[in-house]
Amino acid sequence: MRALAARAACENASHCHARAVNSRRAVGAGMLIFGFSLPTLPALALGDSTVTLEDVTPPVAPRGDLPPSEERIAKLFENNTFSVVNVFDTTLKPELNLTGSVEVPEGNGTGIVWDKDGHIVTNYHVIGSALSKGLGKKKPVARVSLLVEDGVQKTFQATLVGADKTKDLAVLKIDAPEALLHPISVGKSSNLKVGQRCLAIGNPFGFDHTLTVGVVSGLNRDINSQTGVIIGGGIQTDAAINPGNSGGPLLNSEGKLIGINAAIFTRTGTSAGIGFAIPVDAVSRVVPQLIKYGKIMHAGLKIQVAPDIVAKQLNVKKGSLVLSVLPSSTAAKAGLVATRRGIAGNILLGDVILAVDNLSIKNPPELAKALDDHEIGDRVVLKVQRDDKVFDIHVELEESLN
Amino acid sequence: MGHLSVTVLAQQPSKVAMLPTKSGFVARRSLLMGSLAMLQVANPRRALGRNARDNHDEDLEFEMRTMQLFESTTRSVVAIQDLDLSSNVAAVDMDDGEIQGIGSGFVWDRFGHIVTNYHVISKIAKDTSGKKQIKVVLLGLNGDVDSYNAAIIGLDASRDLAVLKIEVPESSVLRPAVIGSSKDLRVGQNCYAIGNPYGYEHILTTGVVSGLCRQIPSPSGKPIFGAIQTDASINAGNSGGPLLDSFGRVIGINTATFTRRGSGTSSGVNFAVAIDLVRQVVPHLIVEGAVSSSRSVERGVLGPPRYLSLP
16 A cells, blocks of 8 residues: 655645646636735835844744544545546536636546556546547546646546446546556445544545545435436535545545545535535446446346336236346246237236345336346346246346346 | 352342362352442453543543643634724724724734734725724733734735734733644644634634645735645634644644635635745744745745655
């Protein structure tokens, strides 16, 4: 695990200047200093002739070592900041506002180094503009900046590997030397507790590698993602999350990834202390699929089931009525029977799926979710009603039809 | 040797217990205490393990430190107020005017110099009517709140700094702030922003150092380099006041918050001018009134570049 030997914090003006140029390009965009007024008059200030420079230069008080808790957080940041990258959607152009200063657009977001192959995980909406323009896989969609040394960033072209709107996640790939890639350490979100400390690292308003600290404020929240989809199981935090933090990591006090910051609840467009992260357990399931297939394969069966209205008309009150089964699918091979017409033109009902692995199914959405909770290739037991008989059918799951 | 296991149950008469030992039976009298049931268990604190106890002590220590820090810096943080006499034409006494709190500042030295942001007093600095007076309010020795007229000694719009001076009856009234250094700051360490908007009511916000070497605009339009970014809330009340570290040393001056145009509310992205820059500039502001050349001063204070040694 990478550690900083010493943090060169702003050693000289030119170094700071170079760093500022690398990281934050714009100084406009709504920055407010209280009482900001224009051209200035220093005329009144004539100085105090009763003192010398020495008199009024106070000594610098030394400090001891940082208290253990602060040292821990400082180290956590230093160890993990190299896994956090700046993601910039290349299809977005900076806009010049009226005062001539450049406004950094929202396409500026954060990403996480996932592995030594150069895969970068971020939110779908961070590169939403590029994705909506239909840029295909292997096309450059964004610029990714890696932190090389403290303050120095190196920029790479990133291509799209895969993205899923419903989970608001996307995977990019950069061609960077292994030595520069520091994959994040992945944790678990299933055992999170409200009140535990969490750290967010990101690029709010373009201020790169910003650390904010807070606690887990709530669990199992519904996130209204910018992609228009509701993502369940969200982690709520009061660590300040702002536009620009999207796609960045939420870490626990051991420096392990527990979530990916995705949304905030706000009336002003900036942090109000209510931020949401996609839980890492969901991310861990989705990212390998995005890397392997470029999309998420939802586990299911290649069948069509009757929507509620149709089922009601056909007098099926509980469960999911199978309307059609794709020939040569695993469902067909398992013997699942579809709805068909009889010789006399009457409708012969197909199988009604009542339960999946003993989990009772009331309607089609529940069936889809129950199957999606599995992996492709899993074998499940369907409790099926055919005519007036109820029995089990064993079937192997494959990619669902939609 | 006999194995003695005692389970003393409530409300049992004193008993002679016969316990087997290698050398024969040993009679023992066990004394009971009323309805008290005592079980031999391991010491509960030890059962929790050292870590739990240490963390608990650490939390307490943190709270104590925060409270102490607050108490010891209280007298160094002042309120800066704007006294407007123009509303009362017949005013003879300086105190007969409209007072408005405009920000905070802190005591720099025993000569009565007060440091704050330029933008806190810029309006008064440009006022030519002579009807505005800056007042500095601070906590006296015995908890009294005292108000003093302040004169503007030095201004630096390009670094958003200003120095005022007050005349006090005796220098023990003044408690200069302890000055620290910003060059060894680390992202993640705690910081505390203190303000005193009314003179007697301190406000404290806490957070961590979120970032270093940030560039922020100054009232003159030129950028200020090396600013400290923090998620401790910085607002009109503590603007001009000190940003402290856990040791109670001033590491910056609370200056700005990033806010969306029109909203005025803080976003958790806040900035302070670094103390190393302040410490280099303020003595010149005091003695000369203004800083002539900007670049030469900055190069002087921050030493030769130090690079990371990568493992």
